[in-house]
Amino acid sequence: MTTTFQVEAPLSDRAVLALSAACGFAVATLYYSQPLLPSIASDFGGATYAQGAIAMLTQLGYALGLLLFGPLGDRLDRRQMITALLLANMLGAVFCASSANLPWLLLSSALLGLTAVSAQIIIPAVSGLADPARRGHTVGRLMSGLFAGTLLARTVSGYVGAHAGWRTMFVIAAVLDVFLIVLVWLSLPASRPTTDLTYPHLLASLGQLFMQQRLLREACLSGFMLFAAFNVLWGALAILLLKQPYGYGSDVAGLFGLVGIVGMFSSASIGRLTDRYGGRRVVVSAALLIIVAFIFIAGSAYGLWALIAGVVVLDLGSRANLVANQTRLYTSLPHARGRLNTVFMTCYFLGGAVGSTVGTLAANHYGWPGVAAAGALCALFTLMGISGFRAKERRRSLEAL
Template sequence: MQSNSPDHAPLGDRSVLALSATCGFAVASLYYSQPLLPAIAASFGSGSFAQGAIAMLTQFGYACGLLLFGPLGDRLDRRALIACLLTANIAALVSCALATHLALLLAANTMLGLTAVSAQIVIPAVSGLADPARRGQTVGRLMGGLFAGTLLARTVSGLLGAHFGWRTTFMVAALIELVPIALVWRHLPRTAANTRLPYPRLLASLGKLLREQPLLREACLTGFVLYAAFNLLWGSLALLLARAPYHWGSDVAGLFGLVGLVGMLASPTTGRLADRWGGRRVVALAAVSIMAAFALVAGAGRWVGWLAAGIVVLDLGSRANLVANQTRLYALLPEARGRLNTVFMTSYFLGGAVGSAIGTAVAARYGWSGLSAAGLLCGALALGVTARFRTAGRTQAFALPRPGSTSSASSGK
């Protein structure tokens, strides 16, 4: 049995702001380790392989968590589900801080990613309470909070790690995680189930959605390659900055997170563009932005200004990709928002895991120029995907005319 009725009265601006902060706090645990990777690996007597493994397994765990827990957002009360996940995430952060062997740390980081998916349950829930005409803007506000979490996590962890050690950073992060539990319990209303499907059938329905919805397939492919591009840089940034000519530590690497504030502030604007222009055009623009970003990153070994400019453009493109894809998916099947988001974000973070692994390997061997080439290729692949689905949509529209109907599933707008 499905329910297509609104879960609750529309949320006020104060609650949307609080839940935006919840998204930021919840997702931050994925990114605390990034500026600390060289220090963490060195403490276990390991090198670039360990750095890549930590980054990759955290993202891989997140993708698995989305697959396992994301569909439950359509089946259970979201507030209780999020509180349970955040509590488990605190335990994973403490396990990272206390790990005595590299294998234990890798296992703890996998669990950390697995339980860090709360934001991707909050966002579909709140989007269902938004005015349809302002859904993109609301999603943009939530994503602004999420992006703030990613940026500030890197900055805070870099500073804490440089002065107090990486283990202290994870313990402080565990304490911080108490904040989103309080926020979500205060501001997210209890929600009724959108479906009564048993859990195995709920998981099986993910494959059906992927088969039947071309727009979902397009979003998954573009999300995969563009988030891979994003993590090419962020997964290897601390490694490259520790080398000549910079020789900088985790504190400076973390401060580069602040450069992305421009992208964070632009998230609501991106949402409005998705409402006005259509998601596919904004995703194509995101792909071009990411290619431009890596063209700038190619010069990072000669002047740090090229790196700073590249990070700004990269963050703008990455945010545009995510906000535009999520906005158009949430309008597709209201009764399956949680599952649509699960499929998309699983693909998205699998791309992040692949990008993290490739980024450290390419950066270790080929430096800034190799990293730039890999990022340009990702952007070009995303443009190819949007062009392919646009052509397929037009062909379908001519072959199967539907007077008076403009389905978002076929148009991909």
């Protein structure tokens, strides 16, 4: 049996802004390692497989964390949940900083990802408090903060890694978790459950929702493929920039995160476009943008301008994909927002893990053209999948006549 309790007091603009920042800092722990991968691998014997393994395990841990903890957002007080997750994440960061060997670092990276899911508890909670007519705009504001975290994490970690060592970055991450606990307790009200399902039944309901909700399946497909495309580049960027003709270190690789700041401020606008035109149209536009981005990236070996243009367009397409998919899912089943978000974001970050692995392999064996081809194919498969969903809907409509 389900219930539909909800916190009635709306959040102020100041609280939404604070929680947007919390989303950014919470998700940043996933990306601190990316500009540092060559340095980390060098410290542990220079094994190239370590670069892909660290990025992959962090994101696989995140996907597993979403699967295990996301459903509890519909069952427990979210503020207490987030506090527990942040404390565990702090331990993961400390373990990374103190890792004496590669296996321990890999395990610590998985723990760091597993407990970095606080943003995906915050976003459904705030979405439930938003005016339905402005839900896309509110989600967009939260996503602006989340995307700021993904971008600035790379920039800050690249700089810290170059000047103070990669371990220092994880110490800073542990300190930031303490700050986040305070921020969440000041900004997010206590919540009551929207369901009384037991934990095993909550987990079982994830599969039921996936099978029953066609919209969820479509969102999972596009989320998986387009975030894979995004991470194809970011899993490869530090490796490729280290080679000729660039020869850049982790500090410059991290600075490329700032290139995406152009798109960071677009998330609220993307939310408004989703409110107006619908999520599917925005996702299709996102896939087309990502194909254009990888056309630019294919020429990155011949000019820095092509890489910068590709990163900007790729970032914009990735934002549009996430904001549009989350906004349309949150309007479908209000009592199951946490579980819908769990299924979607688990698929999303599984795509990220696959993309990171493919990106490192493509970079080491095929260079810029290989990375560009892999990313563009991900976006092309997305368009083919959406076309298939459209065709099924048209057939069902004709059969109903």
